[in-house]
Amino acid sequence: MTRILPTTESVMDSSVNVPTFAVVPGNQVQQALRGRESQVMELVEGTYRAHSTGGSVNPPSYFLRFPDRPTARIIALPASIDGRVRVDGLKWISSFPDNVPAGLPRASAVLILNDHDTGYPFACLESSIISASRTAALAASAAGWLSRHRCRPSRAGFFGAGLIARYIHTYLAATGWSFDEIGVYDTCADSAAGFRGYLERSGTGGRITVHDRAERLIRSSDLVVFATSVGKPHVSDLSWFDHNPVVLHVSLRDLAPEILLASTNIVDDVEHCLRANTSPHLAEQLTGNRDFVRGTLYDVMVERVRLPREAPLVFSPFGLGVLDLAVGKYVYDEVARSGRLCLVDDFFHDLRRYG
Ligand SMILES: NC(=O)c1ccc[n+]([C@@H]2O[C@H](COP(=O)([O-])OP(=O)(O)OC[C@H]3O[C@@H](n4cnc5c(N)ncnc54)[C@H](O)[C@@H]3O)[C@@H](O)[C@H]2O)c1
Secondary structure, three states: OEEEEOOOOOOOEOOOOEOOOEEEOHHHHHHHHOOOHHHHHHHHHHHHHHHHOOOEEOOOOEEEEOOOOOOOEEEEEEEEEOOOOOEEEEEEEEEOHHHOOOOOOOEEEEEEEEOOOOOOEEEEEEOHHHHHHHHHHHHHHHHHHHOOOOOOOOEEEEEOOOHHHHHHHHHHHHOOOOOOEEEEEOOOHHHHHHHHHHHHHHOOOOEEEEOOOHHHHHHOOOEEEEOOOOOOOOEOOHHHHOOOOEEEEOOOOOEOHHHHHOOEEEEOOHHHHOOOOOHHHHHHHHHOOOOOEEEEHHHHHOOOOOOOOOOOEEEEOOOOHHHHHHHHHHHHHHHHHOOOEEEEOOOOOOOOOOO
């Protein structure tokens, strides 16, 4: 049914002109990305810059929700990248928070890559690792850009200690960040303990504290990473942010709009981020305008906006399908280069127009 593509064989079988179709499982994805954090961060940052200057097509994500399973959703993120990468595709990612108590990760995903010229899908990749990697890469990149003109944070606080928190820490550590103190807060004691164990094993140093109160975590961190699975704002006390930390609001729905309105707000993409009841979307609904958004991360990169130090600095990244595509194509190319691509024989069948 499947066969491994030897290095010498072309991905398109030219004699019969039948497009190939590959399946790339999670172990190959992990192998292709492990230890390449700096490269992935560069790729993600470059793709994000290209997106910000018109080098992509990235329509709004589509949310499939279920009346009988209100906490669950599956999101479709279609996208197309131009330029050197030239690939189209779709990430299809589920979030089922009730998986976690049952011992399964919350999120699962596949990424389909489509050929630029024919439109044919040519690969299906396990994509929870790709998604976590691109999210962590952009978060780590943002941490650098946002703290460029202020004291580099030395105390990190992870609010929500699941898979995304782990990937963000890994990317921060692999791209030059070290912390004197790392705080952890999670409403689930097992998650907090699991994350603490990961931090200890990672050997990146710094004093680790598991906090029993959210307030303590925030007050004792100058880089706060929100990565919870909460659907509605639950942090609303502005005084917790009196020390004006840099906040990576990756889970997007933790902060009450009032906190955003008192902060400097940076997003990845305004049109994407002010949707789907994210905290920035709620702030827009509350005020009737978008004036509270200072700009995008790209505006920060090209120094189009000033970032005052006298207010909390909140980055809310919606997450863009183009970033998944770029990382997915990189993984595909790496696996193809290694000669270990698993092709599904006869995936496309009956290709002669008249039989
Ligand atoms: N913006 C992006 O690009 C992007 C990309 C991927 C994931 N995410 C988001 O990141 C978040 C985390 O994803 P994950 O895969 O790590 O999920 P996860 O389920 O593995 O971890 C979430 C953690 O949050 C904890 N938690 C839940 N409610 C909490 C609360 N009130 N206070 C503190 N902790 C709480 C849970 O116990 C769990 O340990 C999700 O909301 C996901 O949608 C965002």
